Amino acid sequence: MDTTPDFLPRDDVPAALHGVLDKAWGRLSDSLVKADNLAEMNKQEPPSEVYHALDARRRAQLARTLAISTFAVDSLVRYPEWLACLDSSGELDRALSAQALSQLLGESLELAEDEAAMQAALRRFRRARMLAIVWRDLNREGDAGSDAGRDAWATGAAVSRLAEVCLEGALGWLEAFFEPRWGRPAERPGGAEQRLVVLGMGKLGAGELNLSSDIDLIFAYPEKGETVGGRKALDHVEYFTKLGQKLIASLDAVTADGFVFRVDMRLRPLGDGGPLVGSFSSLAGYYQDQGREWERYAMLKARPVAGDVDAGFELLSSIRPFVYRKYLDFGAIESLRELKAMINREVKRKGMQGNIKLGPGGIREVEFVVQAFQLIRGGRDTELQVTSLKTAMQRLPELGLLPQAVIDDLLPDYAYLRDLEHAIQALEDRQTQALPDDALDRERVAFAMDAEGWPALMARLDEVRARVRQHFDAVISDPEDEVEEDADDAADLDTWRQLWRGEPDDDEATATLEKAGFEDAATALKRIKDLSGSRQVQAMQRIGFERLDALMPLLLDAVVESDAPDMALERVLPLIESVLRRTAYLALLRENPDALGHLMKLCGSSPWIAQQIARHPVLLDELLTPDTLYTPADKERLADELRQTLARIPEDDEEALLEALRVFKHAQVLHVAASDIAGTRHLMKVSDFLTFIAEVVLDAVLAMAWKTLTRKHGFPIGHDGERAGEVPEFLVVGYGKLGGIELGYGSDLDLVFLHDCASQGETDGKRPIDNGVFFTRLGQRVIHLLSAMTPAGSLYEVDMRLRPSGNSGLLVSPLKAFAEYQREQAWTWEHQALVRARVVSGHERLAEGFEAVRREILGRDRDRDALRDEVVKMRHKMRDHLGSKPSQGDDGSFDLKHDPGGMVDIEFLCQYAVLALSHQTPELMRFSDNMRILETLEETGHLDPAEAKALREAYLAARAANHSSALTREPARGDAAAFKPHRDVVIGAWKTWLEPEG
Secondary structure, three states, X not given: OXXXXXXXXXXXXXXXXXXXXXXXHHHHHHHHHHHHHHHHHOOOOOHHHHHHOOOHHHHHHHXXXXXXXXXXXXXXXXXXXXXXXXXXXXXOOOOOOHHHHHHHHHHXXXXXXXXXXXXXXXXXXXXXXXXXXXXXXXXOOOOOOOOOOOOHHHHHHHHXXXXXXXXXXXXXXXXXXXXXXXXXXXXXXXXXXXXXXXXXXXHHHHOOOOOOOOEEEEEEEOOOOEEEOOOOXXXXXXXXXXXXXXXXXXXXXXXXXXXXXXXXXXXXXXXXXOXXXXXXXXXXXXXXXXXXXXXXXXXXXXXXXXXXHHHHHHHHHHHXXXXXXXXOOOHHHHHHHHHHHHHHHHHHHOOOOOOOOOOOOOHHHHHHHHHHHHHHHOOOOHHHOOOOHHHHHHHXXXXXXXOHXXXXXHHHHHHHHHHHHHHHHHHHOOOOOOOOOOHHHXXXXXXXXXXXXXXXXXXXXXXXXXXXXXXXXXXXXXXXXXXXXXXXXXXXXXXXXXXXXXXXXXXXXXXXXXXXXXXXXXXXXXXXXXXXXXXXXXXXXXXXXXXXXXXXHHHXXXXXXXXXXXXXXXXXXXXXXXXXXXXXXXXXXXXXXXXXXXXXXXXXXXXXXXXXXXXXXXXXXXXXXXXXXXXXXXXXXXXXXXXXXXXXXXXXXXXXXXXXXXXXXXXXXXXXXXXXXXXXXXXXXXXXXXXXXXHHHHHHHHHHHHHHHHXXXXXXXXXOOOEOOOOOOXXXXXXXXXXXXXXXXXXXXXXXXXXXXXXXXXXXXXXXXXXXXXXXXXXXXXXXXXXXXXXXXXXXXXXXXXXOOHHHOOOEEEHHHHHXXXXXXXXXXXXXXXXXXXXXXXXXXXXXXXXXXXHHHHOOOOOHHHHHHHHHHHHHHHHHHHOOOHHHHHHOEEEOOOOOOOXXXXXXXXXXXXXXXXXXXXXXXXXXXXXXXXXXXXXXXXXOHHHHHHHHHHHHHXXXXXXXXXXXXXXXXXXXXXXXXXXXXXXXXXXXHOOOOO
């Protein structure tokens, strides 16, 4: 055969590597001669003929591979016949499936009669597969990420798949081989067999191993017990420990055939000092009671890779609350920052700044950026609960956590770093991320990376690392490094740190506070000292106190920057006190200085908001996204956001669903209040948004209640004798402020429930109940879900007194009975209430039926004198009961709602007009809100335009003052002098319409 390098296309290889190629081909040629002799003796096709049969493309790939990878050269020298096998199977172009790999390995392991033969088979199998992976990685064709799989991610997936197949193959062989001696584990309750659970950690768990990676493993087993069927019964812990030891040796031991994968077990509980295997209960207990922050980081990538995979997912599910906290856990950034600092010290000590994994701008920094968001937000944004770094990275923009432009930098930069890592490791099949020092090795790496020499590669690498470091610093850097300190405007952070710690004496501290803008510095100092010396603070655990100690200088600095430092401090300190036991919120504020600024702005403007956040600290999360904080969502976006939130929670976990609903409601109301304070929303829009929130919540609550009852009792029967559909034949009618689209902060919901199913009959489930009972329970369920208390408070207070016959009437009425009641028994005030009634949730056909009843009742031709007398009588009764008492107006104020000229006068005027005029002006029945009723009265000629405009302005002014009172937690009273022009208009209209002279 031809043994000259001319057999290979040398022109495709840089001149600097021709010597390397010549030497590699010379070694392979010698091996081919020896292999030919063996083939001739065995009357087989000699390998040299296979090589000469290679086409031009494959020869070019061979030249490239031999020039770059000593590992590939060594493998082909040792097994020259492998090239033909890999070529014919297509493995040089495309990775084999897990099933195909398992079949190949299984065939080899079937022939192994002892452990030595098993280990030899594993090692040969691994070397052949790795040769194909290296070949594909070095000879990329087509688009990255294509089916051909020639990119960094595909290489990582192929190596990970190989590791999993080797683990499962070795484990299965060991279980069968040692069963006569050790037996097999006792079955689990329910009859399922027990096997060792092998959790892959790190890059194995992520499915992103590098070419020469260790595999990090944790071993577990489901239940305690003893083996059966062996020569001697073994306790499960002993059995699985022996099996685990054998599994490690089968992969990790270095023999004449090399090794399969280096195995690292140090991520298990207690590391090298802990037991090799643990039961599910012991592992769950460990992570709950002793788990450390770095172990949360490690468990992000945990994935069952061999043994009982289903049981492995069961185990991971049990420890998921340890890894992913329900709240936003900004304490994770501190831990990552500390871990990175430790790595930096090690890098500096060992002179590893050029290490592309651990050095500045390296692989680890990209991983930290992504995993920081997984740890912080994974409990809430369950889309981040994935082991793949690539998948998690791609989801960050979708969740609004990082701009798409950042990911557009990080994804290709990370892939470039991993490609470079693979090129370095392909040289010798050695685990290293250090750039080579040898000139020839540098040329080989540059060639592998398609760079025009080493200087060009380094220039590109410097660009990549600079971008990575920039994005890393933006996420992980210490916020104190970013604070701008201005000695002319406020004390610097060191001054605030000293004051918080009580280092200056009282006189010096008071002078500092006065200089910073506090009007009552002595009171401010007392508040600070009361907090620092409180029993709660003194009893805090170390990590919690450290978080508080780090936050307080930043918080005091933010207080000073507010418009009214005394008020801001007074309102924000109760919030800090409320989260002393939930120190993740302290970390959130410390890690997000901008959030502190928004907190000061909101608390300074509204004690109601300060109280809400102190009562529900989870609302602090909303301060992180100012774009949405001051921009409430419309109804469509609200519904979509709530749907996505609830979709992350199992349908049968009602407690979690309720908690999510309450957090959603409080957060959305905060957005409305923030926009209200910022002046970015008109009063009408504020009420619109608050009403949208209630409607979306009602839709969700009704759906939850319907699913709960239908699962339990089946579906009720409709009038046509057919089973009701998936959409509840149930109606929620809103009255009062909800019906009039005028909800305010803290408003309760006036509701009436209706249904339209057959009065006779029962549900079709396993536990059937009468239709009427079903709908009564449905109504009770809705009320319970709305008003039940959870850690996040309740959703809404519910008032059902406007239903037919009030508190003595049915909780849920058939639509027909409701119509009959309105026709025959309802009082005038109930018809007044119907003016402000509208459907807010429920069945569309039933809603049309209700609207028909409403129009029928409102459109009656009434005796106006009698109607006027009833309305005036009711108004005077309310005013006497709810209006100002004689002494209340001494301060020059009046009750915005109930005193003469207030909001209720306008509401009654509108209700009277609708009841009196709708029979001749049906347009008045179209709307349920006062503003559009006034507009309709103007459009139809019943109100003079100037008077209509003045009434609308009066109503808006009173409502605006009422909203403001809610935000400032003050009585709903207005300045009588300032409101006199508005009140005069209202009183004049009242006299014209309802109390005419004579």
